[in-house]
Amino acid sequence: MPSRRTFLASVASAATVATAGCVQVGSTDSAPAASxxxxxxxxxxxxxxxxxxxxxxxxxxxxxxxxxxxxxxxxxxxxxxxxxxxxxxxxxxxxxxxxxxxxxxxxxxxxxxxxxxxxxxxxxxxxxxxxxxxxxxxxxxxxxxxxxxxxxxxxxxxxxxxxxxxxxxxxxxxxxxxxxxxxxxxxxxxxxxxxxxxxxxxxxxxxxxxxxxxxxxxxxxxxxxxxxxxxxxxxxxxxxxxxxxxxxxxxGEYDHSFMGVRLLEVTPTIAEAYGLDDVGGVLMIEVVDDGPAAGTLQGTDGQTSVDGVSVPTGGDVVVGIGGRSVEVQADLSNYLALETSPGDTVQFTIVRDGREQTVEFELGERPTPGV
Structure with a gap:
């Protein structure tokens, strides 16, 4: 049986990169002989x-x-x-x-x-x-x-x-x-x-x-x-x-759910600025015009300073989705990726103006990459 030690045809010599991704090719070096x-x-x-x-x-x-x-x-x-x-x-x-x-x-x-x-x-x-x-x-x-x-x-x-x-x-x-x-x-x-x-x-x-x-x-x-x-x-x-x-x-393709927001994970300074009892949730920094969440979720519209740190203010803090709590960004992202599809109507638990409430809207589809 031919040995599996041989390089892939024309694979280049090693170059350390952050991504375990494509190796640039073109080298004619062969792999070292094995015992x-x-x-x-x-x-x-x-x-x-x-x-x-x-x-x-x-x-x-x-x-x-x-x-x-x-x-x-x-x-x-x-x-x-x-x-x-x-x-x-x-x-x-x-x-x-x-x-x-x-x-x-x-x-x-x-x-x-x-x-x-x-x-x-x-x-x-x-x-x-x-x-x-x-x-x-x-x-x-x-x-x-x-x-x-x-x-x-x-x-x-x-x-x-x-x-x-x-x-x-x-x-x-x-x-x-x-x-x-x-x-x-x-x-x-x-x-x-x-x-x-x-x-x-x-x-x-x-x-x-x-x-x-x-x-x-x-x-x-x-x-x-x-x-x-x-x-x-x-x-x-x-x-x-x-x-x-x-x-x-x-x-040949897959459609990902899309909220149409830009968000930021709640930090201790954000929690203090919004009067939150717990450091948990995701702050809506921006809601895309004409996006799925437009007219339902609110983005930030101002800022304040907490312990010398500038904090955006006025946005909704999402603390729950589909009946599950949202403590960190991964909770929100994972639910959207694994539990939903474009066209689904999803309930969000939010904190707005110091009060917790529930809102819902229909998810869209992520835009084509590069557009």
């Missing part, structure tokens, strides 16, 4: 086995049960190779990766285990979740779909995980760690956010983007998206992926 022992170990990884037990699985078991479904992704533009990442087979055989891995691609190549290359077409992409779905031509039978974790409840902090992908072009690489944080809110285009993101201390480097982060029963808990520094990486959660990915596979 006969490591070559033999890679050759025995084989295709997918049945998911192994979370309680009894060794790290080798986890790797061998999943690596056959993990692919390298090469992005070709008009002038040739322009980036690479990772992906994995899911659903009915489509390939999941990050939107930023295939952004601007004229052609996409996939590298399956055993150095089997396939052409792929982009079925759908979504910049707001940084997810994309591809279809491989003549996908190898050994590359069977991985399953998502059960998200009710979601795996807790401390759950052992493994990230598999092609960091710096080294295909079939694995790193281990734990789920080190949940409910993270990451940046997305147009000042929006990616809700419900998973944090891990498993190493995520350039080229890992789009690959699976799996629990020790071989199920995908997140799609690797970016690295933030030593022992700090993030992925798109299974909960959000299970909403977005099927829509991309069937329709």
């Amino acid at each position: 006969e022992e490591s070559a033999g170990e890679a050759a025995t990884a084989g295709s997918n086995a049945a998911a192994v037990s979370q309680s009894s699985a060794t790290q080798t078991d986890v790797y061998r049960s999943t690596v056959g479904s993990v692919v390298g992704v090469l992005n070709y533009g008009a002038t040739g190779p322009q980036g690479s990442g990772s992906g994995f087979v899911a659903g009915d055989g489509y390939v999941v990766t990050n939107q930023h891995v295939v952004a601007g691609a004229d052609d996409v190549k996939l590298r399956f285990e055993g150095n089997e290359w396939r052409d792929a077409r982009i079925v759908g992409t979504d910049a707001y979740s940084d997810l994309a779905v591809l279809r491989a031509q003549d996908r190898p039978e050994s590359a069977t779909p991985l399953s998502w974790v059960d998200t009710d409840p979601e795996p807790p902090i401390g759950t052992p995980v493994m990230a598999i992908g092609s960091p710096f072009g080294f295909s079939g690489s694995a790193s281990t760690g734990i789920i080190s944080g949940i409910d993270r809110v990451l940046s997305a285009p147009n000042n929006f956010t990616v809700a419900d993101s998973v944090q891990t201390d498993a190493a995520l480097n350039p080229g890992n983007s789009g690959g699976p982060i799996v629990t020790y029963d071989g199920r995908v808990v997140a799609v690797a998206a970016r690295g933030g520094g030593d022992n700090l990486g993030f992925g798109v959660s299974a909960a959000l992926s299970k909403r977005v990915v099927p829509a991309l596979a069937s329709d």
Whole structure:
């Protein structure tokens, strides 16, 4: 069997970046030779086995049960190779990766285990979740779909995980760690956010983007998206992926709920300025004209100073949504992302002029990125 130690074709030499995303390509350097022992170990990884037990699985078991479904992704533009990442087979055989891995691609190549290359077409992409779905031509039978974790409840902090992908072009690489944080809110285009993101201390480097982060029963808990520094990486959660990915596979797009507001998490100074008993909630800084929340929610219209800090005043503070409390921005963002769709009418509990009240309005659809 051909060794999986070889670089993805034309992958560039490593360059440290904050995002575990596209690796710029163009280098002709080859990967360093491995020992006969490591070559033999890679050759025995084989295709997918049945998911192994979370309680009894060794790290080798986890790797061998999943690596056959993990692919390298090469992005070709008009002038040739322009980036690479990772992906994995899911659903009915489509390939999941990050939107930023295939952004601007004229052609996409996939590298399956055993150095089997396939052409792929982009079925759908979504910049707001940084997810994309591809279809491989003549996908190898050994590359069977991985399953998502059960998200009710979601795996807790401390759950052992493994990230598999092609960091710096080294295909079939694995790193281990734990789920080190949940409910993270990451940046997305147009000042929006990616809700419900998973944090891990498993190493995520350039080229890992789009690959699976799996629990020790071989199920995908997140799609690797970016690295933030030593022992700090993030992925798109299974909960959000299970909403977005099927829509991309069937329709080529996904519609996100939209309030039409700009907001700020309540801090101690904001709580003092608004006379709030608790430091919790989200302040509406601005309500977009003609947006879904216009005429229902109020943005700020003044400012005051608290302990030398300028605080915007006059806006509504959202402290609940859909009957659930809102303590931090993630509470609001996660509910919108995981529980609602455009066109839904949602109730909000707000504090306005010192009094708590309930209002409701119909959610819209996020505008196209870049517009």
